[in-house]
Amino acid sequence: xxxxxxxxxxxxxxxxxxxxxxxxxxxxxxxxxxxxxxxxxxxxxxxxxxxxxxxxxxxxxxxxxxxxxxxxxxxxxxxxxxxxxxxxxxxxxxxxxxxxxxxxxxxxxxxxxxxxxxxxxxxxxxxxxxxxxxxxxxxxxxxxxxxxxxxxxxxxxxxxxxxxxxxxxxxxxxxxxxxxxxxxxxxxxxxxxxxxxxxxxxxxxxxxxxxxxxxxxxxxxxxxxxxxxxxxxxxxxxxxxxxxxxxxxxxxxxxxxxxxxxxxxxxxxxxxxxxxxxxxxxxxxxxxxxxxxxxxxxxxxxxxxxxxxxxxxxxxxxxxxxxxxxxxxxxxxxxxxxx
Amino acid sequence: xxxxxxxxxxxxxxxxxxxxxxxxxxxxxxxxxxxxxxxxxxxxxxxxxxxxxxxxxxxxxxxxxxxxxxxxxxxxxxxxxxxxxxxxxxxxxxxxxxxxxxxxxxxxxxxxxxxxxxxxxxxxxxxxxxxxxxxxxxxxxxxxxxxxxxxxxxxxxxxxxxxxxxxxxxxxxxxxxxxxxxxxxxxxxxxxxxxxxxxxxxxxxxxxxxxxxxxxxxxxxxxxxxxxxxxxxxxxxxxxxxxxxxxxxxxxxxxxxxxxxxxxxxxxxxxxxxxxxxxxxxxxxxxxxxxxxxxxxxxxxxxxxxxxxxxxxxxxxxx
Ligand SMILES: Cc1ncc(C[n+]2csc(CCOP(=O)(O)OP(=O)(O)O)c2C)c(N)n1
Numbered sequence: 001x002x003x004x005x006x007x008x009x010x011x012x013x014x015x016x017x018x019x020x021x022x023x024x025x026x027x028x029x030x031x032x033x034x035x036x037x038x039x040x041x042x043x044x045x046x047x048x049x050x051x052x053x054x055x056x057x058x059x060x061x062x063x064x065x066x067x068x069x070x071x072x073x074x075x076x077x078x079x080x081x082x083x084x085x086x087x088x089x090x091x092x093x094x095x096x097x098x099x100x101x102x103x104x105x106x107x108x109x110x111x112x113x114x115x116x117x118x119x120x121x122x123x124x125x126x127x128x129x130x131x132x133x134x135x136x137x138x139x140x141x142x143x144x145x146x147x148x149x150x151x152x153x154x155x156x157x158x159x160x161x162x163x164x165x166x167x168x169x170x171x172x173x174x175x176x177x178x179x180x181x182x183x184x185x186x187x188x189x190x191x192x193x194x195x196x197x198x199x200x201x202x203x204x205x206x207x208x209x210x211x212x213x214x215x216x217x218x219x220x221x222x223x224x225x226x227x228x229x230x231x232x233x234x235x236x237x238x239x240x241x242x243x244x245x246x247x248x249x250x251x252x253x254x255x256x257x258x259x260x261x262x263x264x265x266x267x268x269x270x271x272x273x274x275x276x277x278x279x280x281x282x283x284x285x286x287x288x289x290x291x292x293x294x295x296x297x298x299x300x301x302x303x304x305x306x307x308x309x310x311x312x313x314x315x316x317x318x319x320x321x322x323x324x325x326x327x328x329x330x331x332x333x334x335x336x337x338x339x
Numbered sequence: 340x341x342x343x344x345x346x347x348x349x350x351x352x353x354x355x356x357x358x359x360x361x362x363x364x365x366x367x368x369x370x371x372x373x374x375x376x377x378x379x380x381x382x383x384x385x386x387x388x389x390x391x392x393x394x395x396x397x398x399x400x401x402x403x404x405x406x407x408x409x410x411x412x413x414x415x416x417x418x419x420x421x422x423x424x425x426x427x428x429x430x431x432x433x434x435x436x437x438x439x440x441x442x443x444x445x446x447x448x449x450x451x452x453x454x455x456x457x458x459x460x461x462x463x464x465x466x467x468x469x470x471x472x473x474x475x476x477x478x479x480x481x482x483x484x485x486x487x488x489x490x491x492x493x494x495x496x497x498x499x500x501x502x503x504x505x506x507x508x509x510x511x512x513x514x515x516x517x518x519x520x521x522x523x524x525x526x527x528x529x530x531x532x533x534x535x536x537x538x539x540x541x542x543x544x545x546x547x548x549x550x551x552x553x554x555x556x557x558x559x560x561x562x563x564x565x566x567x568x569x570x571x572x573x574x575x576x577x578x579x580x581x582x583x584x585x586x587x588x589x590x591x592x593x594x595x596x597x598x599x600x601x602x603x604x605x606x607x608x609x610x611x612x613x614x615x616x617x618x619x620x621x622x623x624x625x626x627x628x629x630x631x632x633x634x635x636x637x638x639x640x641x642x643x644x645x646x647x648x649x650x651x652x653x654x655x656x657x658x
Contacts (some may be wrong), residue, residue: 064411066407095444096444097442097443097444097446098444098445099444100441100442100443100444101442101443101444105442105443107443107444107446107447108446109443109446109447110446114407114410114447115439115443115447117435118434119430119434119435122403122430122431122434122435124403125399125400125402125403125404125406125407125431126403126404126406126407126410126435127407128400128403128404128407129403129404129405129406129407129408129409129410130407130408130410130411131407132404132407132408133407133408133409133410133411133412133413134411136364136389136390136408136413137362137411137412137413140361147407159399160399160400160403163395163397163399163400163403164400164403164404166395166397166400167394167395167397167400167404170395321445322440322441322444322445323440323441323479323480324479324480324481324482324504324579325502325503325504326482326502326504326506326531326532326576326579327532327579328532328533328579328580328581328582328583329530329532329533329534329581329583329584330581330582330583330584
């Protein structure tokens, strides 16, 4: 572990608290899946918290974020309310999407989080477009927001990766793309089916300045994210390849038979929360402050879990809301002949 | 009032809406030079390259970026060139644009107009001739519009641009040069979801849309000489469609024929016919293309067309 002199301890205490909150949220989400309370698939990001905190911690509230199916951590780090998120996972009333999206479509437009996505790679194009929209309006309404798009290593083999990066480069859009490489795309090891020298080289070939970073090192992620977000805001799109490792299954149901337990155990030694804790300890931070942050996160997410469990189902009639504004001439519903 | 072609009418609608609302912009391949059918002619001169935006040949990006741009408050007009090429952007349209508002619990609005020219266009063959409107009527979250006349192309396009819904707007390539009277009034829009009575009649109701409306009207004129009075309704909007107008007409005439250029199997005519049968128990018939890809050679291509004679024969059998 790199020793860091002059560590901005307050800054990294904040990251530490965020990472602990993400971890506690993910543990609660996995428990909800095991107990059948979260009825859909749960993709937890345990082991990847430094990417979420390091990147999103450098965004303002009005900046925009697009995430993927493993988006709880990104969404929390962007400032969303974990209570509304957990209710969404449970499909309950008061869920951040009214119970219509679930884990894979978590979104909180109030904090600039424009959606996770159930389609690998699809967020790349939406992010490029959000940045395009911002640029179009910039001269008129002084919009200087930046867009961050986080996707997995699996997304770099889909067409939108090529189209979206080219798009961002030719129009010089205020967007940062982050490939959160957790070693696997579902049960497939990244390197097994990804040709060439890697995502950053692909991005560079399309004219984007790119970098690789140890995604479990919060200090390194924070530093590069800060630089890249500033550059992107100024109209120079950037690409970050953050290497991390998924410590839990692909979904809550995944037994992980495609990788030996010894490998997982070895990877636990490099996980980012303990590494951050070590750095802060070396920097002289009182261990009680770290303990307090961890305990607070645990209590917060436990409360959120219980509150979600106690919440009602959404009213069934809301299934028909928010489809279309356009109504047929004679009035009536657009939900179809039957409804 | 003035005479405009179907293409000019659309161009005028866009120019007026872009003057009215600075958040409206258009993007697609070759738009800076007026678009491949001239339907954007001169717009880049007036509005500049940012608002009449030339894009790479990246249909998924054109569609997907428009979803993001719409989410942040702009109103993109998305040019797909041919509806066939929009198939390269189906995820972005069907999984993203159509779903965003709903799956995010009403947090998102995705106001975009997706222009997808459809239809047989002499010897354009299997990948440049399709009419895939029925696919989109099947997708909750999309509006589907199929204008048949220059006046409608202006008024419906203006409504589509002003709508907060994603609107799949399907112009027929064989209608670009069709000329007709188009009201000049900038405030005149035509509501989405309202059908148009193309020709009044008593004996049978013929429902159609897009170019086929004109073929149906021709058949109805020919039948008049035989003493058969066919009412022709142009649906204009396929989703949401004007059930009231159609059911009201069939309640009077007692029979329904639906005619479209698209393949008959699984076409939107089946939806109209089934609704009329369910609601009124009236006899129904459909006419559409055989289930073959559109061929190239003219005599083969003609086998994929629904003709005036076929329509007249079907009406005669029903009347
Ligand atoms: C277009 C598409 N294909 C397949 C899937 C099914 N799927 C869901 S997650 C996943 C793996 C994605 O891997 P990666 O992008 O590396 O993200 P990770 O799950 O590792 O976080 C797959 C194949 C999907 N959601 N979308």
